[in-house]
Amino acid sequence: MVKKGLNKRQRKERRFRFFGCAAIIISLSFLSLLLISIVFNGYTAFQQTVVRLDVFLDTDVIDKDDLASANYSKLIHNSLLSVFSDVTKQTDKRKLYGLVSISAAYILQDFVAKNRDEIGTTIQIWVPADADVDMLMKGHIDLDKPESQRRIDDRQLAWVDQLVRQGQIKKVFNKTFFTAGDSREPELAGIRGAVCGSFYSLIVTLALSFPIGVAAAVYLEEFAVKNRWTQIIEVNINNLAAVPSIVFGLLGLAVFLNLFGLPRSAPVVSGLVLALMTLPNIIISGRCSLRAVPPSIREASLGIGASKVQMVVHHVLPQALPGMLSGTIIAMARALGETAPLLMIGMVAFIANIPAGFTDPSTVLPVQIFLWAGSPERAFLEKSSAAIMVLLFFLMVMNGTAVILSKIFQKRQ
Amino acid sequence: MTLIHLFLTLGGLTVAGFFIGRSKAFSVCAAQGGPSALHSRPFYYGTLTSIWCAVPALIVFLFWHFFQSTIIMEMVIVDLPDPIRFLPDARLNLIVNDIKNIVAGNIVSVQVNPAIQGAATHYRSLEMTAQAALGVIITTISMAAIVGVCLKITPNFRARNHVEKVVEVLLIACAVLAVFTTIGIVLSVLYESIRFFKIVPIHKFLFGLEWSPQMAVHAEQIGSSGTFGVVPIIFGTMLIAGIAMCVAVPLGLMAAIYLSEYANGKFRRIAKPLLGIMGSIPTVVYGFFAALIVAPAIKDAGDILGISVSSASALAAGVVTGIMLIPFVVSLSDDVINAVPQSLRDGALSLGSTRSETIINVVLPAALPGIVGGVLLAVSRAIGETMIVVMAAGLSAHLTANPFEAVTTVTVQIVSLLVGEQEFDSAKTLAAFALGFVLFVVTLILNVVALTVVRKYRAHYE
Numbered sequence: 001m002v003k004k005g006l007n008k009r010q011r012k013e014r015r016f017r018f019f020g021c022a023a024i025i026i027s028l029s030f031l032s033l034l035l036i037s038i039v040f041n042g043y044t045a046f047q048q049t050v051v052r053l054d055v056f057l058d059t060d061v062i063d064k065d066d067l068a069s070a071n072y073s074k075l076i077h078n079s080l081l082s083v084f085s086d087v088t089k090q091t092d093k094r095k096l097y098g099l100v101s102i103s104a105a106y107i108l109q110d111f112v113a114k115n116r117d118e119i120g121t122t123i124q125i126w127v128p129a130d131a132d133v134d135m136l137m138k139g140h141i142d143l144d145k146p147e148s149q150r151r152i153d154d155r156q157l158a159w160v161d162q163l164v165r166q167g168q169i170k171k172v173f174n175k176t177f178f179t180a181g182d183s184r185e186p187e188l189a190g191i192r193g194a195v196c197g198s199f200y201s202l203i204v205t206l207a208l209s210f211p212i213g214v215a216a217a218v219y220l221e222e223f224a225v226k227n228r229w230t231q232i233i234e235v236n237i238n239n240l241a242a243v244p245s246i247v248f249g250l251l252g253l254a255v256f257l258n259l260f261g262l263p264r265s266a267p268v269v270s271g272l273v274l275a276l277m278t279l280p281n282i283i284i285s286g287r288c289s290l291r292a293v294p295p296s297i298r299e300a301s302l303g304i305g306a307s308k309v310q311m312v313v314h315h316v317l318p319q320a321l322p323g324m325l326s327g328t329i330i331a332m333a334r335a336l337g338e339t340a341p342l343l344m345i346g347m348v349a350f351i352a353n354i355p356a357g358f359t360d361p362s363t364v365l366p367v368q369i370f371l372w373a374g375s376p377e378r379a380f381l382e383k384s385s386a387a388i389m390v391l392l393f394f395l396m397v398m399n400g401t402a403v404i405l406s407k408i409f410q411k412r413q
Numbered sequence: 414m415t416l417i418h419l420f421l422t423l424g425g426l427t428v429a430g431f432f433i434g435r436s437k438a439f440s441v442c443a444a445q446g447g448p449s450a451l452h453s454r455p456f457y458y459g460t461l462t463s464i465w466c467a468v469p470a471l472i473v474f475l476f477w478h479f480f481q482s483t484i485i486m487e488m489v490i491v492d493l494p495d496p497i498r499f500l501p502d503a504r505l506n507l508i509v510n511d512i513k514n515i516v517a518g519n520i521v522s523v524q525v526n527p528a529i530q531g532a533a534t535h536y537r538s539l540e541m542t543a544q545a546a547l548g549v550i551i552t553t554i555s556m557a558a559i560v561g562v563c564l565k566i567t568p569n570f571r572a573r574n575h576v577e578k579v580v581e582v583l584l585i586a587c588a589v590l591a592v593f594t595t596i597g598i599v600l601s602v603l604y605e606s607i608r609f610f611k612i613v614p615i616h617k618f619l620f621g622l623e624w625s626p627q628m629a630v631h632a633e634q635i636g637s638s639g640t641f642g643v644v645p646i647i648f649g650t651m652l653i654a655g656i657a658m659c660v661a662v663p664l665g666l667m668a669a670i671y672l673s674e675y676a677n678g679k680f681r682r683i684a685k686p687l688l689g690i691m692g693s694i695p696t697v698v699y700g701f702f703a704a705l706i707v708a709p710a711i712k713d714a715g716d717i718l719g720i721s722v723s724s725a726s727a728l729a730a731g732v733v734t735g736i737m738l739i740p741f742v743v744s745l746s747d748d749v750i751n752a753v754p755q756s757l758r759d760g761a762l763s764l765g766s767t768r769s770e771t772i773i774n775v776v777l778p779a780a781l782p783g784i785v786g787g788v789l790l791a792v793s794r795a796i797g798e799t800m801i802v803v804m805a806a807g808l809s810a811h812l813t814a815n816p817f818e819a820v821t822t823v824t825v826q827i828v829s830l831l832v833g834e835q836e837f838d839s840a841k842t843l844a845a846f847a848l849g850f851v852l853f854v855v856t857l858i859l860n861v862v863a864l865t866v867v868r869k870y871r872a873h874y875e
Binding site: 009010012013016017019020021022023024026027028030031033034037038041211212213215216218219220223224232233236237238239240242243244245246247248250251253254255259276279280283307308309330333334336337338339340343344348366369370373374381384385388391392395396399 | 573577580581583584585587588589590591592594595597598601602604605663664665666667668670671672674675684687688689690691693694695696697698699700701702704705706736739740743767768769770772773790793794796797798799800803804824827828831832845846849852853856857860861864
């Protein structure tokens with residue numbers, strides 16, 4: 001009788017084991033789906049389409065003594081018309097001019113300013129293509145859709161084909177993505193402003209939360225008498241670690257912006273908010289590292305006559321520091337990816353300049369991703385995904401450093 | 414002298430104080446046979462001197478700076494010509510602002526008349542005198558402190574004890590900062606919420622069935638007085654959190670069981686870091702994933718099957734929130750399951766049960782309080798999740814249990830009220846704080862319940 005039930009139970013056992021394995025496989029496949037779709041959408045952002053224009057630097061348009069007031073757009077338009085001389089209607093001309101980015105005129109202006117002796121000749125410059133042409137070249141435009149539903153109509157398609165045949169259009173490495181700040185035009189948008197803003201914010205966060213967190217952890221673990229007050233502090237810290245991050249944003253808005261009057265959307269404020277958010281995590285991980293130091297070290301130090309402060313500073317803290325450092329790096333990685341509290345303190349504004357200091361208005365990389373993801377243009381989807389790849393890269397570097405650090409110091413012990 | 418010069422002088426004096434104190438310590442002990450005659454190491458005498466040099470000076474500086482502008486402005490007002498001096502308060506404040514603007518070099522609102530210009534010059538000269546006086550006072554205080562401490566340095570002077578007391582006070586201050594943060598959160602959110610409840614009564618807020626946050630700008634505006642009932646929002650939050658739990662708990666728990674009971678070392682060495690990576694991905698990336706890949710996919714699937722799916726369905730947001738929570742549930746459950754002693758498992762196995770029977774009948778019941786606590790913490794995180802729902806869920810507060818429709822959550826409303834997708838109006842921003850208060854209280858209760866459940870029902874082994 002036992003044997004009869006045995007097969008059934010063995011089958012149940014195998015099914016159960018299968019479910020467990022399937023759960024892990026399903027979870028990890030969600031992860032790979034996420035990463036693959038982001039890379040698939042984003043890898044094309046690292047290339048940019050550029051168009052070669054032969055521009056005649058007409059002396060009628062450019063006045064040698066007053067370079068700034070020349071109508072460089074007209075020169076660009078003339079150059080385009082010279083390639084496609086059959087375009088006559090005004091609406092068609094506008095479509096033709098829309099093949100290149102509006103920054104082409106500024107690029108031409110910079111070139112003329114640096115090469116004044118070329119005025120009067122025909123020069124060759126490569127200018128960025130408009131975002132729609134960029135999407136077309138990267139294959140993101142669905143050519144099966146009817147013309148009215150596309151951003152590139154058939155005439156523009158023919159023009160681009162001609163440029164391809166004449167070798168006047170190609171894809172190059174997208175330096176603008178890394179050197180430019182945000183822009184309304186997708187082909188000119190870059191992450192430099194957001195990366196600088198993130199960098200300044202993290203510096204402020206680190207400078208505030210690491211010393212205070214370590215000091216608090218040292219006090220709670222080594223010096224505090226175990227009475228009701230320290231219990232309250234402990235419960236408090238554990239609760240703070242689990243509070244949703246958006247509540248910290250509300251705190252930042254109410255206290256730092258309204259009460260203290262700090263500049264809105266500045267790295268100082270975002271650093272302060274993130275410092276408050278990461279402080280409980282650093283305290284908790286700091287306490288874990290301090291607890292990991294064997295009591296024999298403490299006893300030995302006290303035994304040779306050190307005072308309590310000397311024991312902690314000279315013997316316990318150096319041993320616990322690697323663990324604290326790796327916990328801090330992990331907390332900083334979390335702070336790098338935080339978006340919600342920073343939305344509350346005003347970082348949603350469109351900021352095209354690169355922040356130069358801690359009080360300049362800026363944005364951070366996750367918020368930039370959020371802003372770009374909300375834009376309906378297809379080109380911004382690509383930029384969003386590429387920015388996510390950059391963000392994930394930074395996070396992997398930081399988490400990897402923390403893991404390597406803890407492994408090195410574990411081996412030492 | 415300017416602020417920077419002041420700080421540089423103070424810094425220089427502090428460093429000088431350190432060396433002076435230290436050398437004084439060396440000199441007093443020379444007669445008695447060197448540094449070993451001192452109570453503390455010479456370093457401590459130097460540090461004590463610098464602390465006494467810097468700290469009183471800094472306190473004086475802070476106090477002075479805090480009151481300086483008010484006192485100077487009072488002195489300037491007293492000297493204003495009579496008609497201006499006795500203006501009503503509101504007008505006087507405008508004049509004061511004008512004076513401040515001229516001093517700062519900004520543009521002024523009214524025509525600059527000689528009286529105001531004269532007052533501004535007076536302010537500037539008073540300010541310079543005050544700065545100079547402050548500089549002199551602070552330098553005197555620090556130097557007096559250095560001299561005072563050096564006079565007290567004798568071989569028996571317990572410098573180390575004093576320095577360590579200061580260090581302990583510093584450490585306590587840092588620890589108490591965490592408490593201050595909580596108090597700060599509670600007070601700031603509570604203050605604004607109370608202001609909100611004066612406009613919208615609390616019972617209408619908590620039990621109202623309609624959420625339409627608009628405020629009439631003026632009385633004649635038609636159709637724009639809003640209702641602030643949170644029930645649809647809370648329902649939406651619970652719907653999305655519920656869907657997230659349906660995804661995260663089964664997958665997370667089974668994954669944790671497999672990892673701790675069945676997996677061999679190699680599998681664990683690969684799977685655990687991968688789950689760690691999954692847990693450290695920022696939520697904005699999950700939100701991106703939800704909005705641009707999952708939601709359209711669900712919508713397309715719904716179109717094929719003939720169900721009408723909103724493009725911002727609760728299902729998309731809920732599923733992705735669940736995916737985000739899987740690593741969290743796995744790590745919590747893994748700790749708890751590993752904490753069950755091996756003897757229980759061995760006992761069950763020796764009676765002839767299969768592995769799965771051991772797990773279902775012995776290990777899981779033993780680990781249940783911890784698992785329940787972990788699930789509650791995961792619910793708390795799902796409720797507080799912002800970015801995924803902001804990017805993938807909708808703004809319209811429908812009261813519905815249909816996962817294919819768009820619902821909104823508390824966090825989405827907080828963001829949209831404060832980020833200016835609607836007009837920036839005082840009653841609406843206060844509503845955001847009231848919502849934040851509700852969120853904070855609910856997550857706090859969940860966390861406390863989770864911790865008490867774990868503590869109270871945890872069986873103690875050996």
